[in-house]
Amino acid sequence: MLAGSSKITKGTSDGRLLMQLRDRAARDPEGFWAEQATLLEWFKVWDTVLDWKPPFARWFVNGLINASYNALDRHLPSKGDKVAIHWQGEQDDERRSITYREMHREVNRVANALKDLGLKRGDRVAIYMPMVPELPIAMLACVRIGAIHSVVFSGFSAGALADRINDSNARLVITADGYHRRGKVINLMENVASALNACKSVEHVIMLNRLGIYGNNGKSNSSISDASYIDWHDMVDRYDGYCEPERVESNEPLFILYTSGTTGKPKGIVHSTGGYLTYANATFRWIFGIRDEDVYFCTADIGWVTGHSYVVYAPMMNATTIIMYEGTPDYPTVHRWFELIERFRATIFYTTPTALRMLMRYNIEYAKVHDLSSLRLLGTVGEPINPEVWLWYYRAIGEERLPIVDTWWQTETGAALIANAAGIEVLPMKPGSASLPLPGIDAAVVDDDGNEVRGKKGYLIVKRPWPGLMLTIWGDDERYKQTYWSRFRNAYYPADYAMVDDDGYFWLLGRADEVLKVAGHRLGTMEVESAIVAHPAVAEAAVVGKVDQIKGESIVAFVVPKQGYAEYSELRHSIIKQVESSLGAIARPEQIYFVSKLPKTRSGKIMRRLLKAIVNDAQIGDTTTLDDEAAIDEVKAVYEELRKKITSD
Ligand code: ATP
Ligand code: MG
Numbered sequence: 001m002l003a004g005s006s007k008i009t010k011g012t013s014d015g016r017l018l019m020q021l022r023d024r025a026a027r028d029p030e031g032f033w034a035e036q037a038t039l040l041e042w043f044k045v046w047d048t049v050l051d052w053k054p055p056f057a058r059w060f061v062n063g064l065i066n067a068s069y070n071a072l073d074r075h076l077p078s079k080g081d082k083v084a085i086h087w088q089g090e091q092d093d094e095r096r097s098i099t100y101r102e103m104h105r106e107v108n109r110v111a112n113a114l115k116d117l118g119l120k121r122g123d124r125v126a127i128y129m130p131m132v133p134e135l136p137i138a139m140l141a142c143v144r145i146g147a148i149h150s151v152v153f154s155g156f157s158a159g160a161l162a163d164r165i166n167d168s169n170a171r172l173v174i175t176a177d178g179y180h181r182r183g184k185v186i187n188l189m190e191n192v193a194s195a196l197n198a199c200k201s202v203e204h205v206i207m208l209n210r211l212g213i214y215g216n217n218g219k220s221n222s223s224i225s226d227a228s229y230i231d232w233h234d235m236v237d238r239y240d241g242y243c244e245p246e247r248v249e250s251n252e253p254l255f256i257l258y259t260s261g262t263t264g265k266p267k268g269i270v271h272s273t274g275g276y277l278t279y280a281n282a283t284f285r286w287i288f289g290i291r292d293e294d295v296y297f298c299t300a301d302i303g304w305v306t307g308h309s310y311v312v313y314a315p316m317m318n319a320t321t322i323i324m325y326e327g328t329p330d331y332p333t334v335h336r337w338f339e340l341i342e343r344f345r346a347t348i349f350y351t352t353p354t355a356l357r358m359l360m361r362y363n364i365e366y367a368k369v370h371d372l373s374s375l376r377l378l379g380t381v382g383e384p385i386n387p388e389v390w391l392w393y394y395r396a397i398g399e400e401r402l403p404i405v406d407t408w409w410q411t412e413t414g415a416a417l418i419a420n421a422a423g424i425e426v427l428p429m430k431p432g433s434a435s436l437p438l439p440g441i442d443a444a445v446v447d448d449d450g451n452e453v454r455g456k457k458g459y460l461i462v463k464r465p466w467p468g469l470m471l472t473i474w475g476d477d478e479r480y481k482q483t484y485w486s487r488f489r490n491a492y493y494p495a496d497y498a499m500v501d502d503d504g505y506f507w508l509l510g511r512a513d514e515v516l517k518v519a520g521h522r523l524g525t526m527e528v529e530s531a532i533v534a535h536p537a538v539a540e541a542a543v544v545g546k547v548d549q550i551k552g553e554s555i556v557a558f559v560v561p562k563q564g565y566a567e568y569s570e571l572r573h574s575i576i577k578q579v580e581s582s583l584g585a586i587a588r589p590e591q592i593y594f595v596s597k598l599p600k601t602r603s604g605k606i607m608r609r610l611l612k613a614i615v616n617d618a619q620i621g622d623t624t625t626l627d628d629e630a631a632i633d634e635v636k637a638v639y640e641e642l643r644k645k646i647t648s649d
Helices: 016-027 029-037 067-071 073-079 100-116 134-144 158-168 188-196 232-236 274-288 305-317 336-344 353-360 387-397 477-485 525-533 568-583 608-615 629-648
Strands: 048-053 056-061 083-088 095-099 124-128 148-151 172-176 178-181 184-187 204-208 229-231 253-258 268-272 295-298 321-325 348-351 377-381 404-408 443-446 457-462 496-500 506-511 516-518 521-523 538-548 552-561 589-594
Touching (some): 056 274, 073 100, 083 336, 124 134, 158 188, 184 188, 188 204, 204 232, 268 274, 274 305, 274 377, 295 336, 353 387, 377 387, 387 404, 387 525, 525 568, 538 589, 538 608, 552 568, 568 589, 589 629, 608 629
Parallel strands (some): 124 172, 148 253, 204 229, 295 321, 295 348
Antiparallel strands (some): 048 056, 083 095
């Protein structure tokens, strides 16, 4: 039934190593996780591996640890001169390479500065910065003194920033004057100033003078001179020397991060220190098999969880050299990321399906145009990857040479739960499947009543806590219980729809609340969208259910055609035929609308919820995390126009 499920690309091993590890974890989960925890350095070892009072898990109780110590201090004796970050600004001549020793020095300075401002363990700090090295420096400085960071993606509006500051009562905001995006100057400080009108808790603002918008010392000539803010360099340059890392208990929060908001109001996800770090570290090694000589390029913005776990914490705990890029992938051209891979000789490239679909639209064989021979591994995260897109990634970027790791996870899970563990061994790959749960992850698919099913679609659950599981939702234990632990007994419910096949491979089929219910059948959005995207004229597609008196729901598709396709009535017909032949008549879209873009979150995820509201004449609801308001206007216009045409026919 699933498009592409029959195609198996050969892996290199039989899975014995992975199975051994999974068996070992299943036999003695606590012993297994304790072993993983010992890969980190603790000031004091825990008394209890797991204190499990459902649904609250507390890992490595009474263990004392510090994240910045593990990410930096540990490496100084042997790897201090290794490059931590190759930073590339959007403008090509802006480039910096920073060693672990330099990172350590800066983090200590900022940490001392924060202490002098009166910041204490447990205080919340909102960080609203572009992709510059000072962003991870600020994060590591916070956690060095035991403060809790809440990174707010720099693309968010003043209102979204204010909501997040207020929800956590942040005492301090760390920001920059601005940054470059597609050649334009984005003024961040203006957003901060406007957000602060609605925020009572903030006592100080530290501003990095990234562009010199407010003059060279950051202070003169400014429209924000009233706001009490401190120039990053004025402040930090006054400090030098060591800042003793705070010894925090394993379950003290490391950070708060708001989910990307696809399904509605964002939730303030709280992660622990010891458990989170243990899990991020273990999965990073299992998935990427990280080596000392690796140059690792994860394209995620640090404002999202992927950036927290797999740009900052896990790579730095492993003294990995990372590439950090300030700009967008298609500016000035779609070659940008590939130029960076060439320039820095990246060995690992980790990105999103949404970016791949964008790159695919241009019909370029990137590996033929660029020297991508340094790469050894590709990865993807964020949405289900359509088999067609997977195969394109494999061919046009991987030259059928590189394994692909599809990593399924959420902000709430801390790090990946289901992924091809290429660092252990590369299993046979199935385009579109995230493959198997990682060791220690007891995942299953269940029906409405909670009974496990195989070969049938259902709801993904996780039956046992793991160290990366969130602590709670900030300030709202009840919402944590209700959202994740009330749907099925004693199981974590991520609200994703999925299927396990005969080989035990997991297929993520879309979000559970977006499942299409047509004449008694259920279809994941991913199934229908992948059948549409497999059409050679289609770049992207989103499907939603429209309430139908007879069938329950009928399928409505929004389709972005590739460049150069204009014959819509023909195309409409051939897309419908294509869906019918791959999934059957049941999956036939009742209506297809052609648009030039789909509404997406700032993290690039399709917001089907908005499309569904439009076709069902419902309230659109929260749109604060929408990337581009114009997309929703276009969808509405196209929808209205066609509807008028249909009713007048
Ligand atoms: P909100 O919870 O506020 O709606 P969000 O779910 O988009 O926001 P994230 O935590 O960033 O916020 O995204 C997690 C979700 O992304 C998963 O629940 C899943 O639906 C989807 N996802 C992530 N990675 C994959 C993947 N490899 N395959 C399939 N789906 C994925
Ligand atoms: Mg979610």
